[in-house]
Amino acid sequence: MAALPYRLLRNLMLAAGVLYCSLLLEAAAGFPLSVQDSFLSELGARDQSTSLYARAMDLATGVLLLVSVVLAWPARRAQWELSGLLVSTAVFGLGTLFDSFSPMDCAPSVSAACRAAEANGQTGVALVLHEVTSTLAGLGSIAMGVFAVLVVRRCGWGGAWSKVVAVLAGAVAVTQTWLGLRTGRDVLLGDELDAPGILQRVSVLLVCLMLGTVLPGLRQAFSR
Structure with missing residues (x-):
């Protein structure tokens, strides 16, 4: 690659x-949400000033990731690990892009009425769409973590x-999977969704760091 x-x-x-790191927005806004009992996606809820x-x-973020995939696609050659990384980056980018068009109507962690509507199944299509797009982004980030480690292994860990990158990617795969299992369990059991605030913020921070270091870390793979 030139x-x-x-x-x-x-x-x-x-x-x-940097743009995916919504923790920066949360800090700049003076932490309007409880870091322990909220999802970062509530910053984008329609009833929030940070929306x-x-x-x-x-x-x-979604646009930048998709442009990056298009530009990097010729470098994949016959490396299935690199192809997997690019495809999963595209999935993550699409999920994040669609997230911007499907925000929640309200933030349950700061609104009792919103929590009641959610518990009674009255939140409508907006929440369902948001859950679908967030799941797509989550699966994409997990796959990115896995394929990034595989690419590093192919290049010899040098x-x-x-x-x-390998450490960050592995941590992303583990924390995002853990996050998905926790929230998925609540959804499948029909329980009230327990927002793993600290876990999500740690996981998002790891994703941000992975995005920022993946190219320097995998330059050898893209240059072959």
């Missing part, structure tokens, strides 16, 4: 990592950046 496309890809992925900013960040 130097210019590589630098462009690196910068696009770094920008995507426009949170949705714009998701939209920009270089400090590669090892950093």
Whole structure:
């Protein structure tokens, strides 16, 4: 891969990592949600003052990831691990992009009426769409983590950046899977959704760091 496309890809992925980090928006807004009892996606709920900013960040993240996949696609050659990484990045990008168009109507962690409507199944199509798009993004991030580790293994675990990416990618796969299992259990059992606030924030931070370091860490794979 030529130097210019590589630098462009690196910068696009770094920008995507920063924009996906909604913890920055949460901090800038003065922590309007409980970090223990809320989902970060509630920042994008229509009844929140942060909604426009949170949705714009998701939209920009999705666009940047999809552009990055298109630019990097010729570099995949016959490497199925790299192809898997690019496809899963596209899935993650699409899920995040669609998330910006399907926000929740209200934030349950700060509204008793919203929690009651959710418990009684009165939240409508908006919540269902949001759950679908969030699940798509979550599955994409898990697959990204797995394929990033496989790409690093194929390249021989060389270089400090590669090892950093491998650790971050593995942590993303584990924490995102754990998060999905926790929320999925509540949905399947019909229980009130218990927002794993700290776990989600740790997992999102790990995803942001992975996005920002994946190109430096996998430069060898993209240059072959």
